[in-house]
Amino acid sequence: MKLNVTALSIILVAVVSYGLYQLSYEVQRLETDLGVLKNNISENKEDLRILKAEWAYQNRPDVLQALARKYLPLLLIAPYQVASIDNLPDESTVVSTLDVPLPRLNPKRDYAAPVKIPSGSIQLATYSSPGETQ
DSSP: OHHHHHHHHHHHHHHHHHHHHHHHHHHHHHHHHHHHHHHHHHHHHHHHHHHHHHHHHHTOHHHHHHHHHHHOOOOOOOGGGOOOGGGSOOGGGSOOGGGSOOOOOOTTSOOOOOOOOOSSSOOOOOOOOTTOOO
């Protein structure tokens, strides 16, 4: 009986020792991974700091004004182009959406059969390409 307990104790000590050995190397590998991640985080923070500085440099008023002059050729507004609120039409004279004419059909294009217009105040324009069936 003592031999069985001794053998079982030796086997148990060997298994626990092997587990601790594996755990030790796993911890070392995780610490290495943690160091790499911390290094990547610090590099990303530095890159972000540089990008923010470049953004601030590119958003200077003189740079923005030069870019606007280059890509947004705006003309000066003449005084007669500005209207006052009194010049706006009354609500009673505003054209309703039903009074807006629909585009005419192109005689050279083959259209599908007309679609039934739904009831209500909204009219939908539909287009089907030639050969398309509904």
